[in-house]
Amino acid sequence: MKILLLGSGGREHALALKLKASPMPVELVSAPGSDALGELGACVPLDLEDARGVAAWCAANRPGLVIAGPELPLVAGVADAVRALGIPVFGHDAETARLEGSKAVAKAFMERHGIPCAASWTVTDQTEGEALIRAWPHGYPIVLKADGLAAGKGVVLAETEREALATFRVFMAGQFGDASRTVVFEEPLVGMELSLHVLVDVDADHAAFATLPACQDHKRIFEGDRGPNTGGMGAFGPIPFLRDEDVQRLRAVLVEPTVKGLQRDGLRARGVLFLGVMWTAAGPKLLEYNVRFGDPETQVLMQLLDEDLAALLLEVAEGRLVSRDLKLKPHTAITVVLAAEDYPEGAKKGVPISIAPSAVTVIHAGTRKQDGQWLTHGGRVLNLATSAPDLAAARAAIETALPQVQWPGMQVRHDIGLKALKHAEAGKTVQDPW
Structure with missing residues (x-):
């Protein structure tokens, strides 16, 4: 094919x-x-x-x-x-x-179909937005989201009124063009964030879905979740302390209402939905929809999926998906991102990469090849990915492989999955403080 x-x-x-x-x-x-x-x-x-x-x-x-x-x-x-x-x-x-293309459209969809999410206001007028900030009822930070696509940079958590006003004014002035001239304000949600991918096949006569294991991404550049946000420095899945009843709750509260909502709204959906979820003290709430596979979550999911991907995606594309449990390896998978010097503010390109054979999968994200030599060519340069019987073993396999891939200035986090591992080893659940 x-x-x-x-x-x-x-x-x-x-x-x-x-x-x-x-x-x-x-x-x-x-x-x-x-x-x-x-x-x-x-x-x-x-x-x-x-x-x-x-x-x-x-x-x-x-x-x-x-x-x-x-x-x-x-x-x-x-x-x-x-x-x-x-x-x-x-x-x-x-x-x-x-x-995904419009935060305002997504919020209206969630509210219309009773999907738990943060309280929000959509604003297109500067005077109205500034008045909202000055009378903000939910405490700080205020979450400000540019309505349209902004290359992952259109969300700001403003810690003070002054920061919120400054951010809002820059958005309205066209920081991201028309994408930021409509702004969605949201209350802050506190809890554990996770990524949930669902294959969906919906039209007027048919509604089917199949859920992939929940993953957890690590956005900050430095260990301990410090420093600026990135496109993602690593991920793992499934989450070891997420119980079967928690997975069923995600399905009942977020996935099924989404699928029914798509059909009720007359939308055709043949692909994947990537739900950004915050598990709060009140249970799971939806942060956002993405209409494609996540990165780096895909690198984890492809390690876990024990099916013919080509046949599976064709089944969805042709409208033949039947709601079912997907075949998965009984493992935990992990991916660690190797990033360029200066990332995320920039990326030092053209640096030669040393790649020796290893037992893990090497995935290229931002590289180019010149005269047989791999060079850095983006912010997130490579991923190392593998699966193992549990999260501790998967983390250990990556640590063993890391010395096999190196270049000057390479940035990597050694704590991907570590917080979740300690949480699980302490006998805690998704309900416990994260």
Whole structure:
């Protein structure tokens, strides 16, 4: 089967490795791809926000399946354009993708369908927003979110009224263009954050879903969750102290109302929903929807999934998914991000990387190859990923492998999963203070 994979990063490399492990022969084409993806198949220089251009390539080359990695092509309507050709797409229609493309649309969806979430206000007027900040009823921090896509930089937790006013004014002045001229204000939620991925296949006549194990990401650049936020410095899953009843509660409170809400609103959803969740003292609440696989959570999930990924995603794309439990390895998986010097403020590129053989999977996120030498070419450069019988063993395997991959200035956290491991070893549950 010929598969067109849209994207170029670590998420796409993890998906590509799993696709190439399919029992069926897979001819992989990546767009725009990377040097690492080029070692698994051809790369074509498509603009992922040009729906007509991607559709024209698909019309000429007739892939059997198109898989959208990032959110931008979905928001741009690529899935709609390609699906109109009769080609199966694992990726949501543009209208459904607005659940990530617009924070205001997502909040209205949650409230309309009774999904627990933070209290919020959507503001488009500067005077109204400043008055709201001065009369803020929920304590600090105030969460300010640019409504549209802002490359992961459109959320600020303002600790003071002064910071909130300054942030709001910069947003309204167009810091992220039109994406920040509508601002969603939210009350702060306190608890344990987790990532929940759900394969969804919904249209007017059919509603099915399959849930993947909950993961936990680590956003801060430094150990102990210190320093600025990043795209994610590592993740693991499943969460060792999340009990079966907790998983069922996530499904009943967040997943099932979301799937029913999609159908009630007349939305077609054929892809994955990545739910950002905060487990508070009152139970799980939804922070946000993402309409694509997370990064670095994908690197964890591909280690755990014990199914033919190509066949599974085609099942979703063709509207044939049946709600069921997915086959998973009885393991814990972990991924650790190796980041460039100066990340996240910048990224020192062109630094030679030493990669020796190791027992873990090396996933390329921001690299290029020149004269046979791998070089840094992005902020998050590589991921090391593996699975083991438990979280302690998975962490140990990564630590053993880390010396095999090195370059000057490399940044890495050695505490991915450590807080959760200690929480579990102390006999605590998701209900206990995090």
